Amino acid sequence: MGCLDTYRRLRANGVMGLNWRNAEYILEYNERRFYPLVDDKLLSKELAEKAGIAVPKLFGVIRYPHEVRTFCDIVQGHEDFVVKPAEGSGGDGILVVMGRHGDGFRLANGVVMSPAEIRFHINNILAGTFSLGGQLDKALIEYRIKFDKVFEKIAFRGVPDIRIIVFLGVPVMAMTRLPTEESKGKANLHQGAIGAGIDMTTGKTLNAVWHDKIITKHPNTGAPVRGVQIPHWDTLLSHAARSHQLTGLGYQGIDMVLDEDRGPVMLELNARPGLSIQIANGEGLGLRVAAVEAELARDPSAFDDLAARIAFAKSNCAPRPVA
């Protein structure tokens, strides 16, 4: 009885379940042939650059084991950089190099790695250690994000990111993921990062969720996590609204970070964005997505214009007033 009751109320709130997301949105709007565009970060990076979305500058790509020895040439002249697998998931396999230490490289967590150790790590990336399904992969070496000071107090040793769900070009829901001590600097909710919903109209943080519980202060820094204004909110929204044409995927997530100098930078796209964003926002995705579908049914060309999509997001995807 309790279950059935919960079930009905979740439906009424438009909370999206995995089956619902998969059956009605991912299978319906995401054509499989477009998946490689988001699964391969090198491809999505190239597409994003063409569309005018800022991405971390690519220093070099290592595709084959015999190219691994070119690593030192690639990072020549770069004090700091990031090594990441092109098809990695969940932030695995990423090395953040903060600077040099003698012959070696100093990582974000203070460990110093020798060039040989980094080359071994790159070999592992190529062998598919971090890619979905273990297929062969590429290693990207790119610009290291210097994250915006706004997050200094609410992110514990790591890069917080902003995830926006985009449905048919309309940004419908957003959250920021803040690393904690427990998540070891990673921005993954299941590893213990905080997720904070974002008001689509203002770009201010709403409730924050940590381990599926609502919190008001960062557990490590003690700084309030509610009501923080995300800088460059309009740019973030416009990046998100543009990402649909990039890939052709109707339902996708875009992950961005804020760079001190360059502003919002896209890190990656996701064809099956998770559903925890609903908990962070205290609201279901279903109603917002349905509003977009209804608007399209009314006027098929309603979202042809970028500005129209952003305007719709700001006015129709605002958090619902709490009863």
Place this chain on the structure above:
Amino acid sequence: MKNRLVYGLAILCFVLGTGLFAYKIAVLDFPVAPDNIPDNWEVEARVTFQSTGGPVSVRLFTPRNTRNHTILDQSFVGRGYMVNTDNRSEGRSATLTSRRGPGGQQTVYFRFLVNQADRLLPPSPAGEWTPVTPTWLDTQLDAAKAIMAAARKNTKGDRGAAVEVVKILNEKPSGQQAAVLLGVAPGAERTAYVAVGILTVGGITARTVHGIDLAHDLNKGQGKGAARFLHWIEVVHNGHWRRLSLDPSKPKIPATWFPWWYGPSKFVHVTGGSVPKVRVVSRPASDRALVEALGRSENPNLLISAMKLLPIEAQQVYRVILVVPLGVLVLVIFRNIIGIKSFGTFMPVLIALAFRETQLLWGITLFIVIVSIGLAIRLWMERLKLLVVPRLGAVLIVVVGAMAGLSVLSSQFGLTGGLSIALFPMVILTMTVERMSVIWDERGPRAAVQQGVGSLAMATICYLIISNPLSEHLFFTFPELLLVTLAFVLLLGRYSGYRLTELIRFGPLSRAVNSETLK
């Protein structure tokens, strides 16, 4: 649109499946539940040989009714062969001939259904038996006479003497006289032949009997479940045939020992081909009602009797395969309705299949032991920083090693259950170890153990469902139920409601409407 197509297909499958199912039950009188009459046995002999290209003839013995066994139904399967049967004193025999000169490998099946019952009838009367005098040398004849004389000395009557002869042959196979007759390391067949020879020389009517144990274990033993031919003898006593065991450990012939033919001939004789290979299997005919129902229907067609047309061995395989879809349906329910994930999509079904062979408790124990060993070594291997494929290979080798080690250990302690571990799918175990170690690293030991236990629980539930005799019988007798299963899986494929676990995960969101969220 998409949904309508899915619903249409599902309804079509469901109607077709249940329709045929209902027709078979209501009109053809097929049994819904397996009838467990342990007295009915299906026996099948498979004869394979290489044809030389000319005309071929295969003569084999077909059993007759005895006082304990009634042959209910028999049939031959052999493409291009004509069957003739004739009666001789050694038994009824059938000759399959092909004049067209088939080439290459030939396979002929002979199948029958036998009912075994203790009818308490008097033993079959002797007669219609022409004693076969052995063609022995003089020294052998002398030895036979000496043994016979020794046997007669202490006993009364023909039967007593026969018992004594068998005893002498069994107790002193290397004794002076016995060795002359038996040769080195005689088998049961040789012993039977010699015993009958001695008795014939001594003027007692006796014959060798060849048959099988109907209740032989289908899953164990040499030759993967094939029955061995057994040999014993019969002696005429007071005008009736009396059975006599040659095996001192089994003084009484078990009721499941089924006499097939008599005398010194081999079971099968092929002209125009190589020496034939024979493989005999028997299984309890749990579906006698089905066979009878098939017999009643005017012209049983393929659609209705599909699975029963297969050789018994293949039937045995399909009894297992046909329930797998049921396990898959259970898995789909677990994943998409309840929301429990397992390591690998079909892993629990495959583990459940392994449990069928190992039995549940042994299965669970062995699974836990192997996965724990594999996991411990895999976690330690993390520091070796191996590349993916070699790492998986190393885990597989460890798993195989652990399996072999456990088998040896358990056989040392006399635990036969431990030997069945070889039936575990090692690739599945390897992938389980690998995925578990990844989760262990990423989300901690608790999550890994939780998922491991979850997978094991799913495997157990799958096992309980697919190993149920009723589901096995239903899916084998009514393969159209596959369509019904397909219908349900199709429907579940478009189920977009919440999973049970999501009700908990999104629980806070169900309150947001009425109650106040944090300010």
